[in-house]
Amino acid sequence: MRDAVIVDAVRTPIGKRDGALAQVHAADLSAHVLNALVERTGVDPATVDDVMWGCVTQIGDQSSNVARSAVLAAGWPEHVPGVTINRACGSSQQSVDSAAHAVMAGQYDLVVAGGVETMTRIPLGAHRTTGQPYGPSVLARYNGFEFNQGIGAELIAQRWAFSRELLDAYAGRSHANAAAAIDAGVFDDHLVPVEVDGTTFTTDEGLRRGTSVETLARLTPSFKSDGVIHAGNASQISDGAAALLITTTERARELGLTPLARYHSGAVSGADPITMLTGPIPATAKVLGRARLSIEDIGVFEVNEAFAPVPLAWLAETGADPARLNPLGGAIAVGHPLGASGAILMTRLLAQMRRTGSRYGLQTMCEGGGTANATIIELLS
Known part of the structure; x- marks a missing residue:
């Protein structure tokens, strides 16, 4: 079987709600990272077999196959196709998985995978105004329970006996790690500035330096009313886009490109859709089994910080080294632009693996409906 390698990965800075990226259309924001890949690698966009693009709320600005709109907005040849993928919060992680699978199967040679979400312009839950998500049979199966990720996070905190102080301490850690990474320039290599109305946007907006248990206690x-989940220990509503270029080692050599990492293994799993956010636990076990690796073999973990209980429950069940978990901060600190987050996590994972020389990295995300992707990559360069 052919291999699949990542030869470059880029992302925009993550904009906070009503922030620097609020006026940028999702197709244009996507086009920005598509063209950044072309400029950095010298690849002719005419040779791209497909653009596989994650996006969650596919209405309004993000409707009508935003992947195809992104290709056209980028000025790429009309023959280059695009497909928009929705696996909830894991949409762009699924786009990376699907791109790698297509390359490994020999159906594609060169694919761009990534995603976008402009949550300022398409608010969270906007899809609920146009119909009935889930449908009557699903709702009946779960006794009419109104699926809600926030309630799921509360249930996880209750099940694992996480106190508010513990969750808030984790949130503070996320901000501290993100601040240290920004100050050290860890993101600089893959972050693509965006110019909006004459101002160049270069840094993740959501970071709140000095966040602590004491400052979060006010929320x-x-x-x-008696819960432990609040805005400070949950992911931020955000705007952003990210993209990766995926090909084979042989094709990379022909193009004069140096692979950064090899796609090693991938898995997807389901879990209870009411708790909803525990999927990364079985997905991690599944991908490690498929890869024939142990948790100790992994040098860096990126577990999406949808809510603080998610990575903490994952940590408790997997026994992973806490120091290897989200070392550069996460969505609590800098935001979670849904359809882009999987690809953004992959840029962070690559950055930390290259920084530390870690051979293997694992990324996993909880997703609406109770599913989760898990992906392992192997450092090459």
Whole structure:
């Protein structure tokens, strides 16, 4: 079987809600990272077999196959196709998995995988205004329970006995790690500035330096009056886009490109859709088994910080080294632009693996409906 390698990965800075990227259309934001890949690698866009693009709320600006709109907005040849993928928060991680699978199967030679979400312009939950998500049979199966990720996070905190102080301490760690990474220039190699109205946007906007248990204690619970989940220990509503170029080692050599990492293994798993956010635990076990690796073999873990209980429950169940978990911060600190987050996590994973020389890295994300992707990559360069 052929291999699949990542030869470059880029992302925009993550904009906060109503922030620097609020006026940028999703297709244009996507086009920005598509063209950044071309400029950095010298690849002729005419040779790209497909653009596989994650996007969650596919209405309004993000409707009508935003992947195809992105290709056209980028000025790429009309024969280059695009497909938009929705696996909830893991959409662009799925786009990376699907691109790698297509390359390994020999159906594609050169693919761009990534995603976008402009949550300022398409608010979270906007899809609920146009119909009935889930459908009557699903709702009946779960006794009419209204699926809600915030309530799922509360249930996880209750099940694992996580106190608010513990969750808030984790949130503070996320901000501290992100601040240290920004100050050290860890993101500089893959971050593509965006110019908006004459101002160049270069840094993730959501970071709040000095966040602590004490500062977060002032916030009111968001989902239950006596709950532990609030805006400060949950991911931020954000805007952003990211893209990776995936090919084979042989094709990379022909193009004069140096692979950064090899796609090693991938898995997807389902879990209870009411708790909803525990999927990364079985997905991690599944991908490690498929890869024939142990948790100790992995040098860096990126577990999406949808809510603080998610990585903490994952940590408790996997026994992973806490120091290897989200060392550059995460969505609590810098945001979670849904359809882009999987690809953004992959840029972070690559950055930390290259920084530390870690051979293997594992990325996993909880997803609406109770599914989760898990992906292992192997450092090459």
